Amino acid sequence: MIDLSTLTIVKARQALTKGEFTARELTEACISATKEKDNDIHAFLEVFDDALTQADEADKKIKEGIDLPLLGIPVAVKDNMLVEGHIASAGSKILEKYRATYSATAVNNLLEAGAIILGRTNMDEFAMGSSTENSAYGITKNPHDLERVAGGSSGGSAAAVAGGMVLASLGSDTGGSIRQPGAFTGVVGMKPTYGRVSRSGLIALASSLDQIGPFTKTAEDAEIIYQVINGRDPKDSTTIEGDAYEENESRKIIGIPREFVEGEGVEPDVKKNFEEAVLKFKSLGYEVKDISLENLKYSLAVYYILMPAEASSNLARFDGVKYGLRELGETGIEDYFKTRGKGFGAETRRRVILGTYVLSSGYYDAYYGSAVSAKALITRELREIFKDIDILLTPTTPTPAFKIGERTENPLSMYLADIFTVPANIAGLPSISLPSGTVLREEKALPVGVLLSADLGQESIMFKASRDYLNENG
Numbered sequence: 001m002i003d004l005s006t007l008t009i010v011k012a013r014q015a016l017t018k019g020e021f022t023a024r025e026l027t028e029a030c031i032s033a034t035k036e037k038d039n040d041i042h043a044f045l046e047v048f049d050d051a052l053t054q055a056d057e058a059d060k061k062i063k064e065g066i067d068l069p070l071l072g073i074p075v076a077v078k079d080n081m082l083v084e085g086h087i088a089s090a091g092s093k094i095l096e097k098y099r100a101t102y103s104a105t106a107v108n109n110l111l112e113a114g115a116i117i118l119g120r121t122n123m124d125e126f127a128m129g130s131s132t133e134n135s136a137y138g139i140t141k142n143p144h145d146l147e148r149v150a151g152g153s154s155g156g157s158a159a160a161v162a163g164g165m166v167l168a169s170l171g172s173d174t175g176g177s178i179r180q181p182g183a184f185t186g187v188v189g190m191k192p193t194y195g196r197v198s199r200s201g202l203i204a205l206a207s208s209l210d211q212i213g214p215f216t217k218t219a220e221d222a223e224i225i226y227q228v229i230n231g232r233d234p235k236d237s238t239t240i241e242g243d244a245y246e247e248n249e250s251r252k253i254i255g256i257p258r259e260f261v262e263g264e265g266v267e268p269d270v271k272k273n274f275e276e277a278v279l280k281f282k283s284l285g286y287e288v289k290d291i292s293l294e295n296l297k298y299s300l301a302v303y304y305i306l307m308p309a310e311a312s313s314n315l316a317r318f319d320g321v322k323y324g325l326r327e328l329g330e331t332g333i334e335d336y337f338k339t340r341g342k343g344f345g346a347e348t349r350r351r352v353i354l355g356t357y358v359l360s361s362g363y364y365d366a367y368y369g370s371a372v373s374a375k376a377l378i379t380r381e382l383r384e385i386f387k388d389i390d391i392l393l394t395p396t397t398p399t400p401a402f403k404i405g406e407r408t409e410n411p412l413s414m415y416l417a418d419i420f421t422v423p424a425n426i427a428g429l430p431s432i433s434l435p436s437g438t439v440l441r442e443e444k445a446l447p448v449g450v451l452l453s454a455d456l457g458q459e460s461i462m463f464k465a466s467r468d469y470l471n472e473n474g
Contacts, residue, residue: 002029005164009073009221012167016062016072023058023072027051027116030074033165034119042140043150043159045079047119048086054116061114069224071114076160076169079120080127081212082201083107090203091123091135091153094318094325094343104201105236106170106212106229113228118166121156125345126315127177127205129153130417131407134347139404142185145444148401151181151417154215158185161215168225169215174205175303176396176421178213179433183396183449186435188466189215190222193456194428195240197226198233206310207238209303209425219434219466226459245457248390250464254281255291255389263297265416266398269439270448274395277436277450277469281393284468288393291385295378299423302378304415305358305371306426312355318343350411379427386455391465394420396433396449400441420451430459432466 002021015021031047038044051074058072077083080090082100089095107117124134132140132155140155142148143163150159154171158181161169171178173191182189190213197212204210214225233239261274282288318324320339327338344352358367385392397417407414424431431453438445450469454462467473 002026004029004033004167007167008217009070009167009224010218012073013069013071017067023055023062023116024052026072027055027074027118030118030166033163037143037163037165040141040146041143041150041159041163042138043121043156043163043165044076044119045089045122045137045156046087048083048117051116051118058114058116068114069228070110073115073168074118074166075110075115076118076121076157076166077107078154078157078169078171079123080172080203081107081170082203083117083120086120088120088203089136090127091125091137092343092345092348093136094339095203096136096325098324100201102201105198105233107201109229109231110170121154121160121169123156124153125348126203126311127153127172127174128311128347128351130176130180130414131402132156132181133404133408134345136345141404142401144186144446145401148403148446149184151184151401153177155181157215158182158187158189161185161187161217167216168221170212170225170229171215172202172205172210172212173425174209174307175425176418178215179396179421179431179449179451180417182215182433183435184401184447186438186447187215187217188219188222188432188434189213190226190432191424191430192226192230192459193245193430195238195244196230196430196459198231198236198239200233200235204314206307207314208310209307211425218472219432219463219470220472222432222466223463247460248455248458250390250461252286253389254286254288254391254393254465255385256288256393257293257296258290260293260296261394265419266395267439270395270397270399273437273439273448274450278393280469286465289389291389293381293385295374295381296423298374299378299426300415300419302371302374302426303418303422305367306375308351308355309359309368310355312352312359315348315352347411375426378423382423382427382429383455390454390458390461392453394451396420396451400439400446400448424453428456429453430456430462432462434466434469
């Protein structure tokens with residue numbers, strides 16, 4: 001019997017090489033766990049029917065002595081990443097029957113590294129949400145408390161790992177959509193430097209902010225996945241060469257934006273948990289200093305102008321003509337309105353309308369133009385502070401996972417769940433959420449996380465600090 005709850009990529013690769021179990025047996029264990037648990041959690045939208053065929057191919061390679069970093073490892077992918085021959089709906093009715101004609105570059109990289117793509121995971125429609133309550137296919141629940149959300153928009157990918165159904169998964173992060181659900185479900189969630197991972201084959205939300213990254217149980221596993229999926233891709237002009245940023249030497253200096261961390265909305269026991277994390281870093285030999293970032297407080301406002309603006313442009317392609325849902329009206333324009341009205345959910349419509357508004361004549365300079373200027377200001381301030389520190393440290397979220405339905409009537413309170421994660425997307429920084437213990441709510445222990453962010457291209461420093469914190473260095 002394979003115990004998936006504690007099995008990591010590193011341990012599974014060792015066991016597969018030694019012949020302790022086969023890739024087929026490991027994949028069967030994942031499928032069995034999904035059948036047992038996912039009726040309650042709803043992390044998966046589909047378990048692929050060719051998963052065991054992939055596993056048999058992996059076993060052949062293992063017998064031949066082939067060594068690949070993910071050979072025989074079952075991995076799930078968020079439903080906004082194309083997997084050739086399979087449906088990719090982005091959690092939306094408008095793409096309900098869309099079947100991908102090619103695979104995303106990140107997915108191809110997984111396959112080339114020997115991974116088994118187990119299935120596709122649930123998500124907020126077009127990655128618009130912080131709770132996976134906006135999926136057209138139902139809500140993903142938190143494995144630690146089924147009355148609470150798993151976070152979003154990559155809630156299915158996080159819950160699949162946290163629920164012991166798969167060893168790792170891919171999500172996408174536009175404003176915290178990997179790191180926030182990672183914290184809510186108690187797993188590691190990592191967003192790379194913007195441009196490190198190709199977005200080819202990722203259904204776009206906001207092209208200047210989106211980035212693909214992993215969910216895993218350990219920082220070591222997250223680094224393995226990152227090393228597999230990163231790299232220059234001619235299909236994505238925003239990707240960068242591996243040596244685009246000179247690798248800095250760690251000085252083991254952590255900066256805490258104290259005013260930002262102690263602002264309104266951060267619950268007392270989350271603050272206490274964060275302070276305990278700070279003490280742990282100090283005990284590990286890290287220097288911790290308070291820093292001032294005057295413009296960081298504007299990050300959320302900037303994000304909720306830029307992201308909807310880009311989304312309104314990106315989602316214009318879903319018009320009922322080229323692919324996806326098509327509802328017929330009496331005229332061509334009526335086709336368009338009926339298709340989008342039936343195909344898009346409430347949150348998607350809200351953000352498209354907001355984005356169209358901030359880009360409209362008479363409001364462009366006041367909103368979008370100002371947000372672009374503020375983004376540049378925040379980025380410069382963050383880049384400057386990394387001359388004095390290696391790691392920026394905050395809580396990942398101001399609260400633990402909230403109850404299903406608790407914030408759906410108040411979008412602004414929902415958006416505040418991203419307050420600590422958004423700055424890294426605005427500046428393109430690498431950022432990782434690490435499990436930092438639990439807090440009690442109604443006598444249930446709910447996970448919370450700490451967020452480590454580094455300067456552009458400094459993933460190695462961030463991973464080293466993460467392994468230190470999680471005691472993964474032996």
